[in-house]
Amino acid sequence: MKFGIIVFPGSNCDIDCYHVLKDVLGKDVEYIWHDTEELEDFDCIILPGGFSYGDYLRCGAVAQFSKAMEQVRLHAEKGKLVLGICNGFQILTEAGLLSGALVRNKNLKFICDTVALKVENNNTSFTSRYNVGEVIDIPIAHGEGNYVVDEDTLKKMKENGQVLFTYEENPNGSTFNIAGVCNARKNVLGMMPHPERAGEALLGNTDGIKLFQSIIDYLEGGAKNDK
Amino acid sequence: MKAKVYVTLKKSIADPQGFAIKGALNKMGYGKIEDVRIGKLIELDLGDVTKEEADEQLKTMCEKLLANTVIEQYEYEILV
Numbered sequence: 001m002k003f004g005i006i007v008f009p010g011s012n013c014d015i016d017c018y019h020v021l022k023d024v025l026g027k028d029v030e031y032i033w034h035d036t037e038e039l040e041d042f043d044c045i046i047l048p049g050g051f052s053y054g055d056y057l058r059c060g061a062v063a064q065f066s067k068a069m070e071q072v073r074l075h076a077e078k079g080k081l082v083l084g085i086c087n088g089f090q091i092l093t094e095a096g097l098l099s100g101a102l103v104r105n106k107n108l109k110f111i112c113d114t115v116a117l118k119v120e121n122n123n124t125s126f127t128s129r130y131n132v133g134e135v136i137d138i139p140i141a142h143g144e145g146n147y148v149v150d151e152d153t154l155k156k157m158k159e160n161g162q163v164l165f166t167y168e169e170n171p172n173g174s175t176f177n178i179a180g181v182c183n184a185r186k187n188v189l190g191m192m193p194h195p196e197r198a199g200e201a202l203l204g205n206t207d208g209i210k211l212f213q214s215i216i217d218y219l220e221g222g223a224k225n226d227k
Numbered sequence: 228m229k230a231k232v233y234v235t236l237k238k239s240i241a242d243p244q245g246f247a248i249k250g251a252l253n254k255m256g257y258g259k260i261e262d263v264r265i266g267k268l269i270e271l272d273l274g275d276v277t278k279e280e281a282d283e284q285l286k287t288m289c290e291k292l293l294a295n296t297v298i299e300q301y302e303y304e305i306l307v
Contacts, residue, residue, distance in 0.1 A: 058295055065292070094295065101297040103236075108243050148240060148298055173241070 001219045003029040004042035006068050006088075013049035013085065013196060020199035025212055032068055039071040043219050044081040047072070047088025049141070049194060059102065059144045060090035069095055081125060081215060082188040086142055089180075089190030098183055098190045099157065100149030106173025110143040114205070116168035117179050117193060121161040124182060125218035126189045129210035135168060136207035138193035140179075145192040147174040147181070160184055165191055228273045228281045229306040234294045235266035269293055281305050 003021050007014045014031060021029040032039065034052075039045060053062035063069060069091070076082050076097055084092040092098040105111060114137050119130040130136070149157070154176060157163055165180035172192075180191030195208025236242050242264050249263040271288075273281050285303045294301040 057292070061292060061295065093297070101295055103240060103298055104243055106241070106243055108247055150297075173243075 001028060001044075001216070002042050003027060003044050003046060004032045004039060005029065005046045005048055006032045006034060006036075006072070007048075008034045008050070008052035008063050008066060008091075010052045010054055011048050011050035011087070013087075013194065016194075016196045016199075017046050017048050017085070020196045020209070020212060024200050024209070025216065027216065034063070034066040034068045036068045037071060039068070039075050042075070042080075044083065044215055045072055045075055047082070047084040047091050048196075049086030049088060052087055052091060055087070055144075058090075058094065060087060060092075060094040063087075063091045064095040073097065076183075076188050079185060079187050081218070083126065083215070084188075084190040085194055085196065086145075086192055089192055090144065092188060092190040097188050098181060099153050100147055100175075100181070102144050102192070103146045103148050104144050105142070105146050105171070110141075111145070111171050112139075112141045113171065114139045114198075115171055115179075115193065117165045118168055120163050120166055123161060124164060124186045124189070124214075126182065126211055126214055127164055128214040128217060130214070136210075137198070137205060138195055138208055139197045139205075140171065140193045142172070142192055145172045145174065147178045147192075149175055149178075156184075157181060162186070164189060165193065228276050228278065230271045230273055230281060230285055230303055231306065232269040232271065232285065232289060232293055232301060232303040233266060234269065234289075234299050234301045235264060237298060237300050240298050278305055278307070 021027045090102045119134045122130050166177040170177045182189045195211040198205035198208030244265040245263040289301040
């Protein structure tokens with residue numbers, strides 16, 4: 001099992017993701033520079049937070065055209081796992097791998113805080129270690145985390161269990177309090193909160209570790225995406 | 228061939244920047260202002276292309292990169 005973390009110019013949460021997977025969970029993980037054209041070896045690709053390509057034009061807009069993203073698209077088409085955190089979530093929506101878009105926070109502020117999230121669906125490879133309705137504390141740090149999606153798409157996403165995390169108290173104006181959503185096939189997850197910043201007791205919060213453990217369970221057990 | 232692309236948020240998307248600026252303009256004394264929307268102006272020099280080519284290129288550029296059509300709308304003008 002191998003994790004790959006894509007490093008774009010401007011990514012700044014890549015090392016945190018690497019640390020949690022390598023040092024806390026003892027898994028095989030590699031950094032992948034954004035112009036890499038080969039991702040065959042990887043089972044789960046992580047798009048980390050940061051400000052890829054300076055977030056010029058729109059957050060994630062330029063990153064969607066990097067060579068590695070072409071490969072991420074193919075990786076996702078095969079049903080393999082993709083996790084986009086914060087800027088990674090923005091890139092996934094810009095690339096069309098997830099529905100909707102992320103716009104400026106309603107209060108116009110960059111919000112750096114730890115917020116309560118509710119787990120809405122645990123029947124996925126990303127959330128199986130959590131209970132439905134479980135409330136977890138996960139840090140957020142974003143200026144454009146206000147998730148916007150049209151009503152019809154949201155209805156379909158809800159029916160299909162694609163809303164995985166919602167905010168207990170909406171910090172940014174996000175539609176339906178959405179903090180994290182996956183695609184219809186449930187192999188691509190995007191979330192604004194940072195589970196990699198809640199991965200060890202030493203740093204005061206372990207609520208995010210179960211997300212990575214769920215992925216490992218899935219990859220080790222070979223369990224199906226939708227059990 | 229030069230062109231200008233205007234990208235704005237769709238009417239259905241709230242524009243908190245516009246709202247903040249409306250507040251500031253109101254405070255300046257322009258109390259009658261009802262709405263302010265912020266957008267982007269992108270100026271391009273497309274090089275040596277015909278007007279038809281420019282039109283086609285601009286449409287693709289807008290659809291794929293310059294605007295995110297989930298939340299934004301675009302217009303462009305080709306300057307001859």
